[in-house]
Structure formats: C-alpha cells, structure tokens
Amino acid sequence: MTDVRVAGVGLTRFGTHPDRTGRDLFGEAALRAFEDADVPRGDVEELNYGNFMGALAEHQGHQAPLMAEAAGVRCPATRYESACASAGVAVREAVRTVAAGDADVALAGGMERMTTLPTDEVTDGLAIAADDLFEVRAGVTFPGAYALMATAYFDAYGGSREDLAHVAAKNHANAVPNEYAQYRREVSVAEAMDAPPIAEPLHLYDACPVTDGASALVFVSAEYAAENGLDAPVAVTGTGQGTDRMALADRDHLARTPAAADAATAAYADAGVDAADVDLAEVHDCFTIAEVLALESLGFFEPGEAIAAAREGETTADGDLPVNLSGGLKAKGHPVGATGGSQIAELTRLLRGDHPNSEHVPDADVGVAHNAGGTVASAVVHVLEVAE
Amino acid sequence: MSDETERGDGPETGYDAWLDALAAGDGFALVCPNGHGSLPPRRVCPECGATDRSREPLAETGTVETHSVVHVPAADFAADAPYATAVVDLGPTRVTGIYRDAGDAAPAPRVDERVAVDVAERAMDGERLVVFRPVDTA
Numbered sequence: 001m002t003d004v005r006v007a008g009v010g011l012t013r014f015g016t017h018p019d020r021t022g023r024d025l026f027g028e029a030a031l032r033a034f035e036d037a038d039v040p041r042g043d044v045e046e047l048n049y050g051n052f053m054g055a056l057a058e059h060q061g062h063q064a065p066l067m068a069e070a071a072g073v074r075c076p077a078t079r080y081e082s083a084c085a086s087a088g089v090a091v092r093e094a095v096r097t098v099a100a101g102d103a104d105v106a107l108a109g110g111m112e113r114m115t116t117l118p119t120d121e122v123t124d125g126l127a128i129a130a131d132d133l134f135e136v137r138a139g140v141t142f143p144g145a146y147a148l149m150a151t152a153y154f155d156a157y158g159g160s161r162e163d164l165a166h167v168a169a170k171n172h173a174n175a176v177p178n179e180y181a182q183y184r185r186e187v188s189v190a191e192a193m194d195a196p197p198i199a200e201p202l203h204l205y206d207a208c209p210v211t212d213g214a215s216a217l218v219f220v221s222a223e224y225a226a227e228n229g230l231d232a233p234v235a236v237t238g239t240g241q242g243t244d245r246m247a248l249a250d251r252d253h254l255a256r257t258p259a260a261a262d263a264a265t266a267a268y269a270d271a272g273v274d275a276a277d278v279d280l281a282e283v284h285d286c287f288t289i290a291e292v293l294a295l296e297s298l299g300f301f302e303p304g305e306a307i308a309a310a311r312e313g314e315t316t317a318d319g320d321l322p323v324n325l326s327g328g329l330k331a332k333g334h335p336v337g338a339t340g341g342s343q344i345a346e347l348t349r350l351l352r353g354d355h356p357n358s359e360h361v362p363d364a365d366v367g368v369a370h371n372a373g374g375t376v377a378s379a380v381v382h383v384l385e386v387a388e
Numbered sequence: 389m390s391d392e393t394e395r396g397d398g399p400e401t402g403y404d405a406w407l408d409a410l411a412a413g414d415g416f417a418l419v420c421p422n423g424h425g426s427l428p429p430r431r432v433c434p435e436c437g438a439t440d441r442s443r444e445p446l447a448e449t450g451t452v453e454t455h456s457v458v459h460v461p462a463a464d465f466a467a468d469a470p471y472a473t474a475v476v477d478l479g480p481t482r483v484t485g486i487y488r489d490a491g492d493a494a495p496a497p498r499v500d501e502r503v504a505v506d507v508a509e510r511a512m513d514g515e516r517l518v519v520f521r522p523v524d525t526a
Contacts, residue, residue, distance in 0.1 A: 120463040127462050133403045134427060138484045138518055139458060139465050139473050147456030148475060155454065155499045200457040245434065249475045249482040250426070254454050 003222035003387065004098045005232035007105075008037025009345035014213035014333030015182040016115045022051075022058050022214075023070040026111040029216035029338075030071035033107070037218035038230060044218075045103035047077035048093045050086030050110030051337035053125045057113045071216070073107060081337075083129035084286060086110055087215060088340030088371030088380030092239045094219050095382070099239075104224040109216035112335035122210050126336070129374040131247040143207055143287065145248055145375045147199035150289040152254035154201070157304030161201055164288035165192035166311040168205040168330060171285060174317055175327025177356035180342075182211055182333030206288040211333035215341030217348075222387075234348045238273065238383030240266025246377045257376035260297035264370070264381045268299075271366075271383035275299030278383075279364035280350060281321065282343040284372040285328040294370045295323065298381070317360040325350055325357040340371035340380060347384050402429060407516055411507035415446035417480035425480030447479040449504045449523050455487060455497040467511035472497050474520055478505060485518030497522075 010032030012025050026049070034041060047068050055061045064077035080090040087110030094108035114122055126142040127135075135145065153159060169189050175181035187205055195204035225232045242262030245251055252258075268274055275298060283298070285291035295306035300321060309315045315323035326332045326346035329339060347367040349355035367384045406428050409416055417425040418441040420433035425444070432439050452474045461469040472487035472495035483505060487497040497503075503520035510517055 119460070120466065123460065123462045124464075135484055136462070137515070139461070139468065139471055139486050140484060141458055141460065141462055143460065144456050144458045144473055147458075148454045148473065151456060151499065152454035152475075197457070197459045199459065202456075247484065249484045250434070254475065 002099050002101050004095050004236045005220050005222055005225045005387070006217060006234045006236065006344065006348045006384070007039050007220045007225060007230050007232040008033045008035070008218040009348050010036060010216040011180045011342055011345050012214045013180050014211050014335060017212040018115060020212070022054060022060065022063070022111050022113050023066050025113070025212065025214040026067045026109070026216065027070035029109060029111070029214035030107065033109070033216035033218050039105060039218050039220065041072045043105045044073040044075050044107045046075055046094065046097055046106045047071065047073060048080060048090040048106065048108040049077065050080045050088070050090040050340060052081055052083055052086050052112060053114070053336065056125045057116050067111065071107060082378045083373035084284065084334070084336045085340055085371045085373030085378045085380050086337040087342070089241065091217065091340055091344055091382065092241060092380050095236050095239050098219050098221050104221045106219045107216065108219060109214065109341035110337040111214035112337040113212045114210045114335065115212050134247050134249065141199060143202055144199040146287040146289055147202045148248055149255055149293065149375065150201050153289060153292065153307070156255050157307065159307035161203070162189065162193060163307045163311050164206055165189040167285065167288040167291050168192045170310045170316050171324045171328040171330040174325050174357060175331035178327050178332060179356070181327045181331055182209055183331045202287055202289070208286050208329040208334040211335040213333060213335035213338050213342070215338040215345055217341055217344055233386055233388040234351050235385050235387035236382055237385045238267035238271025240264060240270060240381045242379045244377045246374070248375050255293070256303060257293045257297045257372070257379065259376050260294060260370060260372060260379035260381065263379040264298045267381040267383050271385065273366055273383060277366050278321065278368050279366050280325060280361050281323050281368045281370065282326055282328070282347050283323055283370040284339070285324055285330045286334055288330065290372065291323065291328065293376070294372070298368060298370055317357060322360055325355070325360060343369040343371060344382060344384070351384060351386050407507055410505065410518065413448065415478070415505060416443045417446055418442070419444040419480050427481060427483070444480050446483070446505065449502055450476040450478040452487070452497050452499055452501045452503060453477055453482065454499065457495060464510065464512055464515070471495065474503070476503055476505065476520055483518060485520050487520045489522050
C-alpha cells in the first residue's frame, strides 16, 4: 500500500450562490485546490466527484465529465452518489486508488446547488435519501427522520433539547473565524431554544442550513510528492465505509448508527490507531443529534454519553477533543454532495496549521472525518495524520 | 411464465397489495426461517439473504417506539402539517406511519403509547398511507 498525501485543498465559500452554476462552483474549488497543491493538471489520472441532487436542482445529470472540464482535467471521471455522503465515498475511491498504486494523482470532491429550489422542493429532494415506500410515503422528512432518532435517544438515555442547543452554539462559535462558512455568527443556547420547531424535538438551530458550495482535493502518492518536491505534510492513513438498513424502522436500535461504527473500525484498523489517539474530529452534524450519534459511533463516548459533551466543554474548541472546528455542517453549511470533501479540506488545514482555528489544536497529529448519508444508512470515515 | 408473474406481481411482493391487505385488517410481514421480519416487496430476507419467507400477520395494535411532530413538511404533506410520524412495533417488524388522533388538537404521541394500525388518506390528494390511532386502554 502506498502512503496517500493531501497535496492541495480547495473550497468555495459555502452559502447562497443563486447566480452561479454548479460547474462554476466546482471549477472554483478545483482551481484553489490546484493552486494549493502546485500539481500540474495533466498529471491527474482520475476524478472522483460527489453530487446528490443535481438532476433535481439543476436539471443536470452526467456531471462528472462536465466537472472534469470545469477543473481542466481530461481523465476517467465518475460521479458518486451516496446522499449526503456522496463526496465521502468519492474521496474514499480516490484514496484507495492512490493507495493501491493505480494512480499517482487523483482529484476528488463534490458540489451541490440547493438554494435554486424552494424549501418544500428541497425538503422533497432531501427526503429521497430515505426509503420512498416505507418512510417518505409515511410523511418522513429528512429533519423528521433525525427527529425520530432524537426522540428515541432521549427515551433510551435521557438528555434534553438544551443539550442539543449546546451543540449548535458550539459549532456556530467555531464558524465565526472560518472564511468559508455560511453562518459566521454566534448563536446562544437561549436563541437556539427559542427557535421555531422543524420536526419536534428538533428546532431551527438544530438543523444545518440549505447551502450551495463545492469542495476539491488533490491526492498524491508520497513518492510523487517526494519526486516533485511538494509540501504535502498531511496523509490519509485510514479509510472505512459502512452500510445499514435503509429505513430507520428496520434498524436494531433507533438511536445508534452502526454503519458509522463499522466505518470507524475499518478506518482505525487501516491507520493503526484507535479512538483514544484522535486529537480532533469533523463529524456529520446535519442535525445536532447527528453529532451526538457520530461521537458515540466513532468510539469517543459510550452510548448515551455524548449528549452532554458540548455542554460540558469536552468537544468545544478548548476541550479535550475539539469537534467541528470548521463550524460543522451546522454553521459552515451543508452543500450535500460537497460536504465529505469539505471535511477533509478543513481537517487538512487544521492539521497543517493554516486554518483560522488551528490555534486550538497546535499539537494535533491525528484527525478523523465522519461523513454520513441518509439516516446513516451510509457512512464513511477517514483518518488523517501529520506525516511530516 | 405464471411463476414469473406471481413472483413479480403477487400479493407478497407488491407495496400496494400490502396496503390493501393492511386496510382489510390483514396486515402482514414476510418472516424468514431465522425470524427476521420485513415488509414487501422482498425477494430475499434483507437481514440474512434467506429465500424462504412465510407470510405472518402483523399485530393490529402496537406501541410507539419513537415519534416526531413535523412542522416543515414535504410538498405533498403541506395540507397535513403539522402532523406526527411514529415508528410502531407490530410484532414481526416495525412500521412507520402517521399518528392521528380523533380531535382537532395538534397530535401528541408518546413513547410506549398503544396504537392501532390502519390505512387512511393524505389530505392533499387522497394518496393512501399508513396511520396509527390511539387505543383507549382505560
């Protein structure tokens, strides 16, 4: 297996870009990634691109060749769709391709345009990540599905809306200095508690926003980095993926996400680390309860324990395990098909020391990214380490 | 060909046929030899891949395992909002549906509440859906 390095990362500002096309958003992210990587486009051997709802939002299927054009590369290009984990699985494919020695340079990432649609159509679009026959036809929305998990969690382990409000407040605070974040403003616990309900027990500030944006990453083999004198100190040392039953009702436990646990087990084994070695994490907090479920599946907390982590300061910027220093999906934004790539970009910046929140993790060596699809019927986990 | 027709459109493989059975008070799940229950259409057990499955009745009542009152609906459910969704254990498997009580007040399901399963219509267009109604246990 070849050591895989992150040579360059590129993001658009996450937010509302009504006048820009998807190809332009991914083009910008790729441009920044190539500037950061100092790798010639002609060396790219593969493009792995994530997108979820482009056919609905932009009437554009077959996006991979379009994005290869936008990035200025001519190589095998494939779109990956795994709902909100689309870019995570795209990144995983690029990492595995380079690790296997099948390519020295791979471009990965993703793009989503969502604000082109009115709220009810976005709600419809996101809901198709659930089981159409047995969930969507029963009125389950995407926030509604996570609300079902939150109710089940509270019933099984305790916890409260206020605990979740602390997760929102933490992630909003983290987003303030992040130049790529959609919401760079603090939200207090009281403000989150007073927000209108979306799907009880989840209220407005428990939910991530609707976001346009793109992410791009240039992965190279360590040999390529050395031969070309690249500054690529961060390595992807572990990758794992898990799958669960599609419909929430078919899961063994309604408040656990074993697909993420399976992905983490595989990624940790791949990297030769365990949960105790991890210094910081970017996790898939599409809803505040999702961060809680992620932290337990990643092995940082026992089931029922992560609900208090933000409130008790364990996962805040100055805590023992800072979580979502980027602002997370919650405040940085969640352009669905780009998110998994954005997490890798943010972790890389945090570990390299050039993220505005790197000051909180000056000695960090090991970071974990957790990207989930649907109600975590799909999960991808990556381990990143400072290799130089 | 008759075998193919049965396998493709038979009463144990179609969602609409399953809803018909549920509406007739004959709700069922498909149960494999290892005891895994699932809802049609299924060619194999989704848990273990077993191809042998028997048609077993769903309980007519069950308990709410989790619920949510949805205030921001998908477009097709706009006329129903706010409405409650619930996941209910009906014996061989759980089922997800809309929780409806008789009054005009906003629905307020509780975990462990006893409910009966039925089929009713979506407000906007009459599309059939699974509903749960509170059972008076007094």
